[in-house]
Amino acid sequence: MDNSQKKKIETPTPKSKFEDSPVFNYINNLSPIEAVRSIPTVQTFSSLSFASPPPVFTSPHASFHRESRFFRCHNSVERSKAFESLDGSASKQEVVVASGEVDLNKEATLEEQEEETSCELPLILKSHSQASDHVDSPCTGDIVTQVLIDPPRGEDNASTSEDVSVRLKKILDNDTPGCRRLMADAAELLVFRSPNDSEAFGCLVDKISSSERRFCAGVKLTKQYDIIKDVPASGSSTDNEPLAVVPSQAVSNLHRGSMRRRCLDFEVLGKRKKDIAEDQQTLCENNAESSSKCVVPGIGLHLNAIAMASRGSKINIIHEDSASVEIQKSFPGSTTPVNSQDIMPETLDQAVSKPGEGLAVEEETPKALVLEELNQDSLQKKKRRVDEPGEGESCKRCNCKKSKCLKLYCECFAAGVYCIEPCSCVDCFNRPIHEDTVLATRKQIESRNPLAFAPKVIRNSDSIMETIDDASKTPASARHKRGCNCKKSNCLKKYCECYQSGVGCSINCRCEGCKNAFGKKDAYLLTIMESKQEEDVSKIQQNPDLSKEVEQNPSSDQPSTPLPPYRHMVVHQPFLSKNRLLPTQFFLGAGSSSFRKPDGDLKQARNEKKPLETVTEDKTEIMPEILSDTPITTIKAISPNSKRVSPPHVGSSESGSILGKRTNGRKLILRSIPAFPSLNPNQ
DNA sequence: GAGTTTGAAACT
DNA sequence: CAGTTTCAAACTC
Known part of the structure; x- marks a missing residue:
């Protein structure tokens, strides 16, 4: 172990050639730039390790927890394959590591970086050094990295798959209880989700090496952020403002953190997807499996993921942009529920095959909104959304008194976001501080009702509708998924979820005396029938x-x-x-x-x-x-x-x-x- | 701002 | 699964 650590610290760069040369050695030690230089080739890796520089990795298991979901599922064989494919980049990784060290030495003041390097980079180094027993690392993220990275690099690839599993076991055995718990949880999740998605997994694995770490970084960053912010915030529940606290360097991260804070699991998921998508381009371009398939299989909860996937770049922007935080706050819920439109047909497929993802859409919405705002001059949109019933479910600010914001009664919780200052909730548990509780509760609710967090309003995807069946088009472009059950409001008040969502009532509604301004149920039915009738007639004509x-x-x-x-x-x-x-x-x-x-x-x-x-x-x-x-x-x-x-x-x-x-x-x-x-x- | 109404969510 | 209760938003005053 000591040796490996030493190597980690001391021998980041290629040994054979340069070690002999004092000059090179000196350069290597002093110049991080050089190391960076070589990174470029492997976009994913470079970005992974350094795109999100600052504060990260301190975060404990929580962050890892999410990652674990992905990792656990990949089988070692696939993993090894992925690595093989990445083989060429091995040296690059090395370089990256080296740079990381440099940074570490150089930026001793930055705790975040230190943490990052200590947590993530070390593993890589270790793997290089062939040190098989790195179990000591408390960072769960390390485990993943280690498991994923070690095998392929190993000189003897023959036993890669076995090694991986063995190592994993080792890790689990030696790792902290928390880590084990996470892993177990991950396994559970995986099982839960589409087990059939070997393809997806495979694809994922291919990317995992790069994306994974990226995720790790991102997640950790966010997590860290949460910790930084939240912990202090715990004292004063209202003060969750991240901006002030965040270190200057971590601006981007900071934003992430803020987003993370407000958004639950989805965010991570979205990030992952984003990363995956990117990785696909870089690593899986030739892969027959389209990106859609590469989507993380089970992550499940959220449609957001899908939405995210379709909007990848935008999301990035959001995270990167500091403004996002402000926007989010001012328009936390302003986002309209994600539309099916947002979900591209391709993604739709995967969505179908992978149910888990769908739900998140609504949650994601806030981000999406932010993106739009950032990318476009969306002030108008913003206002419009806010004003529009339905579209503007906008600001999620709850006022829960008894639910602790851990039930669907809570709009924030239901929307998949954390409560924030504007909320007037009492005894709120829907805070980053209680992330575990929130996630557990969420999980519980989903177990009871898998669609509990699904977007309530579904906007018909024009593309889908048109391509598949024009006749199916209904008067309203969107409908409430489950419909309303209004008895007294006549669907003319916000009590009505359909009305509130700005959509007409549909067959799904059981409302009485529907007068929904966005579309009456009767009209909806009538239209459908008419269209169907016409269709039938035309078909009959065509086919006597x-x-x-x-x-x-x-x-x-x-x-x-x-x-x-x-x-x-x-x-x-x-x-x-x-x-x-x-x-x-x-x-x-x-x-x-x-x-x-x-x-x-x-x-x-x-x-x-x-x-x-x-x-x-x-x-x-x-x-x-x-x-x-x-x-x-x-x-x-x-x-x-x-x-x-x-x-x-x-x-x-x-x-x-x-x-x-x-x-x-x-x-x-x-x-x-x-x-x-x-x-x-x-x- | 307090009280009422309403319908979804949760419970039995 | 239907009926009831709980809850918090929407609404009214």
Whole structure:
């Protein structure tokens, strides 16, 4: 150990060539610049280690905790591969390390840097020196780095995978309880999330080496920031202002910290995604798996991640910009819930496959907003959003008295942000100081309802809607995911979540006497039906056979009443129990945490009717035209109360046909339409 | 600013 | 899963 440490400190640079030369040695010791010079090639690494310079790494397990999620899941083989791919950059890493040392020596005054170097760089050095037992490092982040980095570099790659696991075990055994806990947690999370995403993992792994550390740095930075700020703040709960405290150097970090402070888990997630995306470009350009697949599999909770991914650069800006903090404060919640639009189709896919991510969108929103503001002259937008109901859910400032801001009653908590000064909450636990509690609570809530933190309002992605099914377009471009349940407000007051979100009521709503200014439920239904009707007509015209079938089918006794497209969709889902969930996930675009536990979704999907409706919309998007062709069983499907009415069951004779379009019977449709409906409309 | 209303969230 | 309670925002005065 001593040797390794010594090496870490003393021999950052290539030994063979330069050590002999006193001149070089001297230069190496004194000139950090040189070291930096060589870094450029490996963008990710360089940026990783140094992009976020200042205060970092002090942060304990918490930060690592998040990282651990990623790391744990990667299998050693993939890891080794990743490293192999990065092999060429090994020397660069070395250089980086060296530079880090230089910095350390040079900037002794900067505690942050010292911490950083001590925590992260050392490992790298150690790995270089082949010191296998670095367990001593208390920093969890080190573990990850160590595990990831060591194997590939090892002279003997043959046993890399095994070495990794062995080392990991060692680390776990030797590491502090906290670390173990984190690792365990990470494992849990991984398991929880999409285990099938080997591809994603693989891709991730590829990037992990670089991105990982980057994350580490970023996370640590933020974490540190939190610590710095929060700890003191604990004394005076109200004073969370980070800006004042932060060291001058850590400006960027500072901002991050501030953001972090206000935003929960998502932020980290978003950062990770961002990093991943970047890494993809640099490391995975050739990788067949698009970036989307490379998204972290299970991180789960937040749609933000997706949104973040799509906006990567912007996010960076936010973090980097000091102004972001101010903005955030002034418009903490101003962000409208993330729209599905924000979620790019590509990401959508992954979202679907990886539910966990979806939810975060809303949380992310604040950041997104900040970005927009920064990137654009968005003062107007800001105002507009604030003013607009719905769009302007804006400032999240709670006034919780009894919930401790740890329940969804709390707007801040529900939005995925920490409470801030403007909040008038009492006995608030939604503070960075109580991060663990917050995360635990959040987790608990999500376990109960995977979509609990999902954006409530879903904005239809035009691209998706248009490409998939124009007919599915509804009057409103956005709808409340679960709809409202207003009884007395007529959906004309902010009591109504739909109205508050600035969206019209939809099938999902169970409101009574809906007069939503943004769109009445009735109008919504009517529009859907009309559009469907038109669609059916046009299709029939195009395909005479279809009309014949319809006529022949007794069940289609209600030709005049077009069945909303969505209805079919719902029915079709084979794997949907009770006709729920799946669509929702898709529609959400991300499913959010729901992905973790599909079942939960089902449960969660509140009432039959709603799920149904929600599904319908979603399905429309998803389902091919063929499905939409399905004769409209009937409007009856949806009762006035928006309760679902089971359509008359028809003979199952047709159930066999994939298209099964004509069958009115729900069951038939279900069976007939597999996961991938036939593209042949003539069937 | 206090009190009331409202509907979501949480609980049973 | 439905009914009830709790909660905090929205609203009213």
